[in-house]
Each structure stands twice: as structure tokens, then as C-alpha cells.
Amino acid sequence: MNRAEHWNAVHRRRPVAGASWFAPHLERSLALVRAVAGPAARILDVGGGASTLVDDLLALGYANLTVLDLSPAALAAARARLGPRADAVRWRVGDVLELDLGEERFEVWHDRAMFHFLTAPAERRAYAELAGRALVPGGHAIVATFAADGPRRCSGLDVARYDAPTLERELGPALALVSAQRETHLTPAGVEQEFLYALFRRS
Numbered sequence: 491m492n493r494a495e496h497w498n499a500v501h502r503r504r505p506v507a508g509a510s511w512f513a514p515h516l517e518r519s520l521a522l523v524r525a526v527a528g529p530a531a532r533i534l535d536v537g538g539g540a541s542t543l544v545d546d547l548l549a550l551g552y553a554n555l556t557v558l559d560l561s562p563a564a565l566a567a568a569r570a571r572l573g574p575r576a577d578a579v580r581w582r583v584g585d586v587l588e589l590d591l592g593e594e595r596f597e598v599w600h601d602r603a604m605f606h607f608l609t610a611p612a613e614r615r616a617y618a619e620l621a622g623r624a625l626v627p628g629g630h631a632i633v634a635t636f637a638a639d640g641p642r643r644c645s646g647l648d649v650a651r652y653d654a655p656t657l658e659r660e661l662g663p664a665l666a667l668v669s670a671q672r673e674t675h676l677t678p679a680g681v682e683q684e685f686l687y688a689l690f691r692r693s
Contacts, residue, residue: 493560493585506540506567510644510677511603516543518673518687519602519632520550526630526689529553531597534624536586537604539564540571548575556580556596558589587616589624596624599631603685606635606649614650614660622664625692631665633657637672637684657688665690 506512520543527533529551535543538557547555555578559565562583569576582589586604599621608614621631636644638653652660654670661667670688677683 506564506571509540510679510681510683511675512678513675514542515546516541516602518671519543519600519634520546522630522632522687522689523547523552523598523600524550527598532556532595533598533600534558534596536599536601538568538600540567541602543600543602544568544579545572545575548572548578553578556582558582558584558586560585586620587613589620591620591624594624595626595629597626597629599625599629599633601632602634603636603644605633606651607644607647609648609650618661618665621661622692625665627692629692630668631661631690631692632687633661633690634673634685634687637686640684640686652686654686654688657686658690661690664693666693 532554533552535557537559538544539559539561544555544557557565557579565581565583569581605617608617625631635657636649636651638651640651643649654667658667668689668691670686673685673687675683675685
């Protein structure tokens with residue numbers, strides 16, 4: 491089973507609100523986006539799937555949003571939840587490692603809980619290179635991964651875990667670490683998961 495098939499199966503197997511990564515509002519992500527970008531900023535949510543981030547950004551007046559995910563089922567769930575507001579968002583089905591941006595560039599690259607599924611060094615290098623190309627100079631990447639003491643597996647897959655220096659080494663040199671902070675995510679089942687949220691700036 492390839493990655494797209496795996497994640498389609500995951501999203502079809504259970505409702506969004508029951509998924510381990512689900513949160514009604516991604517408060518940390520929202521705070522970081524608002525700290526670095528205004529409502530006109532071009533924002534790419536990588537692996538955004540059925541996340542509620544897009545709902546809250548639309549409510550705050552952000553008007554240039556793109557959500558990318560491997561799973562059509564995940565994007566369909568988000569679109570159904572948003573109703574008519576979904577027409578204000580660009581939805582892209584695809585693998586970030588194969589993403590063809592053309593001339594498109596963004597002020598913000600947001601990724602909550604996608605990067606840590608890239609367990610092969612070559613995949614991580616490809617991701618870092620694409621993030622660097624995707625951002626305008628001075629743009630920001632917000633990357634949230636499992637912390638060094640976070641889960642070892644998620645949704646049936648192995649994951650990589652990070653502290654701030656390790657994540658900085660993986661995403662450099664085009665992306666410079668600005669700040670990092672930990673967050674304890676409480677899953678819908680009541681399990682605590684330790685996350686690392688890192689903010690990077692494109693040189």
C-alpha cells in the first residue's frame with residue numbers, strides 16, 4: 491500500500507474528530523501564523539487534510555489559503571465541513587515530495603504532524619529543499635513534529651522524533667530557526683502526546 495492509499499484508508503476508517511491528531515482549534519499554529527503574516531499572506535498548509543486550521547484562518551479573514559494533502563478523503567471531509575466557505579480555499583491532492591510549484595511562492599509554510607512521517611533521509615532532504623523553494627525570502631515555515639519523547643509510531647507508521655537542534659539540522663541551511671516550543675497534545679482518547687513546534691525564517 492502506498493502513502494496515498496494508506497492515508498485514504500485511515501480517513502475512511504474513522505471520523506475526523508476521533509483521529510489522534512485532531513484538535514478543535516490549533517491554537518499554537520494560529521498564534522504563530524498571526525505573529526508572522528497578515529490576512530493577505532499566501533499560506534500553504536502541508537498535509538492539512540481535514541485539519542480545522544483552515545476554518546479558523548478563514549474566520550480571521552485570511553483569504554489566500556492552499557491546503558495540500560495526499561488523501562482526497564481528508565480534503566473532502568474538510569470541504570464538507572466548511573460548506574460554501576470551501577470555495578475560498580485552494581485544495582490540492584498530492585505528495586509534498588512530488589509537488590510542482592511552478593512560479594508559485596508562499597509567505598507561510600505550515601506543517602503540523604506531517605514531517606515526522608518522513609523517516610528516510612532522502613525524503614527529508616527533498617522536503618527541506620522544497621520548503622526553501624516554496625517560501626519567498628523572509629517567509630516563514632511553521633513545522634510541528636513529535637518531540638524527542640513523543641510517540642514512536644502513529645496511525646500504524648513509524649515516525650521520526652525531534653528536538654529543536656535536530657530539526658534545525660534537518661531543515662537547514664535555507665531555513666533558519668527563529669524559535670521552538672513544546673506542546674502537550676491531548677488526543678480525543680485522552681492520551682498525551684509531546685510535540686515540538688518550530689518557527690523558521692527563509693533567508
